[in-house]
Amino acid sequence: MADKITAYTTQSCPHCIRLKEFLTEKGVEFENVDVSSDPAKADEMVKKSGQMGVPVVEIDGEITIGFDKDAISQKLGI
């Protein structure tokens, strides 16, 4: 299992909601960063991912753009 998982999300985006539900369902502990209420974190997400769409998941420094269930599952080994 990965050590550090960060989900960059906004409150209203459907893929963000499904991403958070998915991680919670699988019992994965993660830090949720709401980029709509934290402009500095929003910039950090844009810099790390090189794009401006949510959600973005960082798993031990590796970035996945969007709610790509298969890629996220693979990286988490679940």
Added chain:
Amino acid sequence: MIYDLIVIGAGPAGITAGIYAARKKMNILVLSKDIGGQTAWSGDIENYTGYQFITGPELTKRLKDHIDAYKIKINEEEEILSLAKDREIILIKTDKAQYEAKAVIIASGKMPKELGIKGEEEFKGKGIAYCATCDGPLFANKQVAVIGGGNSALDAAIGLEKIASKIYIINIGEALTADAIMQEAVKKSDKITVLNKSRIVEVKGEKFVKAIEIERNNVKEEIAVEGVFVEIGLVPNSDFVEVVDKNSLNEIIINCACETSTPGIFAAGDVTNVPEKQIIVAAGEGAKAALSAFRYLINK
């Protein structure tokens, strides 16, 4: 296994069809790329009877909870590649598997139409967004443009008003076509400027979007924006099916019982030629399609 019924799509039409079919104890499968469909991407919903106000994601959760109560098999994240009929059996190929059913309801909805202009591919996700509710918050205190003049464009502009520093509505028509109540909200805002008879021709930038070029009265003009929200309407998700009749908009043609030109294949909601693309209309059409499919199966 041959299912009695496969429902393609899990927006309001597909989910309602699934619920009605489950109550008839049909052996069903729902295939979906995106639970909720366009409803999940909607902002505030104030015209779905029974709810004076509900957000798109909240209504989606309620639709999902409702269908989940019937323990229906829903395969998510599957994209339909083709649908064919071989004698009495309908064959569906997805990017993950192949399925067979005696009847099918196509409720695959619509998806956002793209601009088809220079710079669109390059700057997708780098300033160009197709969901203002999702990506809007990333444009705090920035100048943005909303492309379109209908309800979804004004909904996006009104949503962005709380976030962006300036919003240009780039509307190709002579006047906005959105509901009067939304047009009033736009007029009241000193952050929103409406440019009618304006056509976007290019999105420019380096790593991210920096400007758009528009054409107004045959004059080209550049506007500095960091975000471009595309809200120019929708196209039906009907490319995977060739065995039913469609109209010039690529919508599946149905009769008042949701039957298509091919027996055993039904369709409901925004993917069809039914007038008025509304959540409540789609849900009602889903119910009709399921009951028609039920009648078709018992009469076989």
